[in-house]
Amino acid sequence: MSRVRLHQTQSEALIFERSSPGKVGYQLPALDVPEVDPAALLGAGSVRDDIDGFPEVSEVEVIRHFTRLSTWNYAIDLGMYPLGSCTMKYNPRLNEAVARIEGIIDAHPYQPESLAQGMLEIQRTLEGHLAEITGMDAVTLQPAAGAHGELTGLLLVRAYLESLGDSRRVVLTPDSAHGTNPATAAIAGYRVVEIRSSERGMIDLAALEEVVDESVAALMVTNPNTVGIFESDIARVAEVLHRRGAQLYMDGANMNALVGVARPGDFGVDVMHLNLHKTFSTPHGGGGPGAGPVAVMSHLEPFLPVPRIRETPDGLRYDRDRPHSIGRVRAFYGNFGVLVRALAYILAHGGDGLRNATVDAVLNANYVRKGLEGHFDLPYDAPSMHECVFSDVRQAGKGVRTGDIAKRLIDYGFHPYTVSFPLIVRGALMIEPTETESKHELDEFIAAMQAIAEEVETDPNLVRKSPASTRTSRVDETRAARRPVVIWKDGQ
Numbered sequence: 001m002s003r004v005r006l007h008q009t010q011s012e013a014l015i016f017e018r019s020s021p022g023k024v025g026y027q028l029p030a031l032d033v034p035e036v037d038p039a040a041l042l043g044a045g046s047v048r049d050d051i052d053g054f055p056e057v058s059e060v061e062v063i064r065h066f067t068r069l070s071t072w073n074y075a076i077d078l079g080m081y082p083l084g085s086c087t088m089k090y091n092p093r094l095n096e097a098v099a100r101i102e103g104i105i106d107a108h109p110y111q112p113e114s115l116a117q118g119m120l121e122i123q124r125t126l127e128g129h130l131a132e133i134t135g136m137d138a139v140t141l142q143p144a145a146g147a148h149g150e151l152t153g154l155l156l157v158r159a160y161l162e163s164l165g166d167s168r169r170v171v172l173t174p175d176s177a178h179g180t181n182p183a184t185a186a187i188a189g190y191r192v193v194e195i196r197s198s199e200r201g202m203i204d205l206a207a208l209e210e211v212v213d214e215s216v217a218a219l220m221v222t223n224p225n226t227v228g229i230f231e232s233d234i235a236r237v238a239e240v241l242h243r244r245g246a247q248l249y250m251d252g253a254n255m256n257a258l259v260g261v262a263r264p265g266d267f268g269v270d271v272m273h274l275n276l277h278k279t280f281s282t283p284h285g286g287g288g289p290g291a292g293p294v295a296v297m298s299h300l301e302p303f304l305p306v307p308r309i310r311e312t313p314d315g316l317r318y319d320r321d322r323p324h325s326i327g328r329v330r331a332f333y334g335n336f337g338v339l340v341r342a343l344a345y346i347l348a349h350g351g352d353g354l355r356n357a358t359v360d361a362v363l364n365a366n367y368v369r370k371g372l373e374g375h376f377d378l379p380y381d382a383p384s385m386h387e388c389v390f391s392d393v394r395q396a397g398k399g400v401r402t403g404d405i406a407k408r409l410i411d412y413g414f415h416p417y418t419v420s421f422p423l424i425v426r427g428a429l430m431i432e433p434t435e436t437e438s439k440h441e442l443d444e445f446i447a448a449m450q451a452i453a454e455e456v457e458t459d460p461n462l463v464r465k466s467p468a469s470t471r472t473s474r475v476d477e478t479r480a481a482r483r484p485v486v487i488w489k490d491g492q
């Protein structure tokens with residue numbers, strides 16, 4: 001029976017298909033006032049005609065339809081979400097409670113500053129904690145996400161170099177970089193030059209020495225990098241860049257491996273972003289909202305976006321009079337609700353708690369790595385930080401690729417891991433359990449992955465055709481992206 005119901009939820013019809021003429025979700029009492037013609041009263045232009053084909057359904061049908069649809073979504077509240085690079089961790093309910101405190105939820109960005117002192121204090125306190133955590137001198141909370149932070153960071157680098165009369169044209173990115181890094185550099189007007197990784201999956205110092213000259217504005221690097229390995233030469237990388245007048249940009253998406261343990265400001269980083277929605281919780285995925293604060297060393301501080309918070313005899317104020325600023329990068333003051341959640345997360349954990357989260361995240365990734373080492377190929381043998389990256393070369397011999405294994409994982413009740421990223425690993429399986437997961441959940445995940453590796457040996461077709469338990473199995477992903485069917489009407 002439960003299977004049948006599951007099937008029923010999974011085969012939910014479109015709401016248009018449930019429609020029958022004349023059905024409504026309400027019933028109004030008879031008019032007890034004279035009827036008027038709305039077009040005469042409001043003007044014909046203000047009155048909407050019936051919407052052609054609009055579904056006519058009852059209240060309970062609407063409720064059930066959307067509730068059933070909501071069960072199609074896999075979520076961190078439902079089970080493990082091992083998406084590497086995305087850091088999908090549990091979002092403590094405390095954050096939500098704090099974000100809904102009356103004074104916070106009712107605050108308006110046009111409120112006079114004198115009446116928004118609490119909001120300014122929240123921003124200033126968060127800036128302070130993020131500066132402490134990163135070891136950097138100043139922080140802007142404006143950017144709306146990591147990629148937006150990258151753009152802000154490069155604009156800061158450009159403004160700084162131009163102030164020295166030294167505009168440069170090239171930004172370096174390692175071949176393991178997240179796609180947003182080269183994309184950001186290109187959008188900021190730089191020529192992107194890729195540098196090769198060493199056999200250990202890290203920046204090759206010799207290769208770097210060769211390419212850094214007076215044309216290079218910055219190197220953008222993720223640390224730990226996208227194969228989950230700490231760039232142990234990072235201080236020397238910074239030295240090479242600084243010696244030739246270039247800046248070191250750190251993509252902080254992987255800060256979940258560093259918080260409370262190592263600080264980018266201490267190993268030579270000039271500017272970096274944080275993804276609050278990764279490292280400091282906040283529900284994300286499906287497009288947001290997030291927040292991508294940028295932290296800088298003091299030489300970049302004059303260029304930060306306006307406004308900056310300043311202490312005055314009348315309390316905290318926004319300072320807009322900053323002649324060197326690159327200007328605004330976002331309306332108002334950033335995604336405020338996300339900032340509140342991040343501050344709640346930081347304060348609830350405290351220094352020791354944040355450090356523990358980091359240590360647990362690294363421990364969990366290494367536990368998964370150990371459990372799967374005998375079953376999947378490990379392309380880089382360096383110690384893993386908060387995520388581990390396997391390749392599908394063993395399974396590829398049986399005609400099964402990383403995407404097939406990921407789809408099969410759905411049948412075992414887990415969200416797939418990150419597939420085919422980073423690009424330097426052929427057929428990558430990128431797994432990031434985060435600190436959220438208990439040993440019990442990790443053991444179940446490892447058992448599922450081991451069972452799939454076994455199935456690849458005995459019945460590769462089963463894996464290639466998975467998932468079998470979902471509403472749709474394989475779709476043509478290219479066509480779905482290029483020619484999405486967003487409305488279904490009359491069978492068209």
Ligand SMILES: *Cc1c(COP(=O)(O)O)cnc(C)c1O
Nearest residue numbers: 085145146147178180222253275
């Ligand atoms: C997620 C991620 C980004 C982009 O961040 P968004 O917040 O999604 O814009 C950049 N680099 C790395 C390594 C990431 O994992």
